[in-house]
Amino acid sequence: MRASDVAIEEGESLVRLTIAEALSAHGRREEAAAAIAAAKVALLARAEKLRDPIWRERFLRDVPDNARALDLARRWLDG
Numbered sequence: 047m048r049a050s051d052v053a054i055e056e057g058e059s060l061v062r063l064t065i066a067e068a069l070s071a072h073g074r075r076e077e078a079a080a081a082i083a084a085a086k087v088a089l090l091a092r093a094e095k096l097r098d099p100i101w102r103e104r105f106l107r108d109v110p111d112n113a114r115a116l117d118l119a120r121r122w123l124d125g
Contacts, residue, residue, distance in 0.1 A: 059111040086119040
């Protein structure tokens with residue numbers, strides 16, 4: 047079993063964000079970008095489970111780890 051195969055619910059964004067930042071700090075930029083891309087996909091998938099768009103937006107914007115992961119994904123992946 048690989049770490050990426052483990053389902054993480056509570057604190058998922060923080061765990062994935064930490065992995066991406068650790069990889070980046072060690073010069074493993076491509077792996078870090080892949081990790082933050084996976085974090086973004088997982089986070090958006092979790093957000094989609096929230097039916098109410100207001101709650102979905104709050105989940106993405108107001109939970110600090112979620113907002114930070116999305117910000118990092120924007121900076122690293124979108125330019």
